[in-house]
Amino acid sequence: MSNSxxxxxxKSSSHTHAHCLGSALSKAESTCAERGLRLTRLRRRVLELVWGSHEPVKAYDILDSLHDNSRRAAPPTVYRALDFLRQEGFVHKIESLNAYVGCGEPGHSNAGQFLICSGCSAVAELDDVDIINMIASKARQLGFVVQDHTIEVQGLCAECQEKGL
Ligand SMILES: [Zn+2]
Ligand SMILES: [Zn+2]
Ligand SMILES: [Zn+2]
Structure with missing residues (x-):
């Protein structure tokens, strides 16, 4: 059984998040270089803020954090940076929370499936072809062609279950 x-x-609450952050930033840098895109300072900073943890971050929290540094980051430029990061697959929007989370594997081909912990707010991301095929085939029975889908599942992660949340 592959877990790919x-x-x-x-992640356990004791994991070294700096590693996640570092690897996300370096993946974004190399992907942008490959694609001939510019990871501007603002785009990089916004990505860094989204990757501040494994909890989805709201756009206005990103705006707030940027306030400290550069006095006034204009909202449209921040939204444009988020759009860019989404388009390139570096971050995903969790629609049910209206918030953003970093992608574990930028460049994966399918829409991901998200497991959202209601205890600690952490999000896990899957790209499970079995789930995608199952939905496509059920939809086909209704004469429906799936173009895009977002699957967001609420629940409790193992650590939060242990804590009895
Ligand atoms: Zn982490
Ligand atoms: Zn992803
Ligand atoms: Zn949890």
Whole structure:
């Protein structure tokens, strides 16, 4: 059984998040270089803020954090930076929370599936072809062609279950 469909597992609360952050930033840098795109300072900073943890971050929290440094980051430029990061697959929007989370494997081909812990707010990301095919085939029975889908599942991660949340 391969676990390759797990793009981003739930991390233990004691993990070294600096490693996640560092690897996300360096992946984004190399991907931008490959694609001939510019990871501007603002785009990099926004990505860094989204990757501040494994909890989804709201756009206005990003705006708030940017306030400290550069006095006034204009909202449209921050939204444009978020759009860029989404388009390139570095971050995903969790629609049910209206918030952003870093992608575990930028460049994966399918829309991911997200498991959202209601205890600690952490998000795990899957890209499970079985789930995608199952939905496509059920939809086909209704004469429906799936173009895009977002799967967001609420629940409790193992650590939060242990804590009895
Ligand atoms: Zn981490
Ligand atoms: Zn992803
Ligand atoms: Zn949790």
């Amino acid at each position: 469909y797990i793009l981003s597992p739930f």
